Amino acid sequence: MKKILMTIAAAFAAVSMNAQIYAGGGIGFKSVSYDGESKSEFSIAPEVGYTLDENSAIGITLGYTSYQNDDKALSVAPYYRYNFAKFGNVSLFADGTLSFRQYTEKDGNRAENKDLKTNTFGLGVKPGIAVALNDKLSFVTHCGFIGYTNEKTDVDGAKATSTFGLDLNSLNLSFGLYYNF
Numbered sequence: 001m002k003k004i005l006m007t008i009a010a011a012f013a014a015v016s017m018n019a020q021i022y023a024g025g026g027i028g029f030k031s032v033s034y035d036g037e038s039k040s041e042f043s044i045a046p047e048v049g050y051t052l053d054e055n056s057a058i059g060i061t062l063g064y065t066s067y068q069n070d071d072k073a074l075s076v077a078p079y080y081r082y083n084f085a086k087f088g089n090v091s092l093f094a095d096g097t098l099s100f101r102q103y104t105e106k107d108g109n110r111a112e113n114k115d116l117k118t119n120t121f122g123l124g125v126k127p128g129i130a131v132a133l134n135d136k137l138s139f140v141t142h143c144g145f146i147g148y149t150n151e152k153t154d155v156d157g158a159k160a161t162s163t164f165g166l167d168l169n170s171l172n173l174s175f176g177l178y179y180n181f
Helices: 002-018
Strands: 020-034 037-053 056-067 072-087 090-109 114-132 137-143 145-153 161-167 173-180
Touching: 020 056, 020 137, 037 173, 072 114
Parallel strands: none
Antiparallel strands: 020 037, 020 173, 037 056, 056 072, 072 090, 090 114, 114 137, 114 145, 137 173, 145 161
């Protein structure tokens, strides 16, 4: 038993010596104009992660989006990151992610005079590129999503919408900065 505990302690120490914590994320603002009406939205997506070794990390992204009409969205997405190629300061990676998002439409359920909630679950892979600007700062971008999503509005009789596919377009592009501790 003592040998097992010592082995576990040594393994934990070895992982901890190579491990590195990073924090970052992204922010966004956009204004949408349609048929003479203009609406704006603001989003923030802080992220924290733990580098396990030079090719893998685990992390979580939390998201909040506020819309001009008092609608809002909250999201949480834990992930496992695998760096599959490195060229100097540039790394190509893929995040295997499990996500949950809840969109709340203020007074959207007019029949019951309450907010309308739509829940979305996702499971898939988000490819990306990281550029180490120096030892402490990295520029990171994600482009697209490959996987499955399930979306359902929280009202009686609502049916879920399931989607499986590949979405690698410029509309599904995000940028962020990470600080490595």
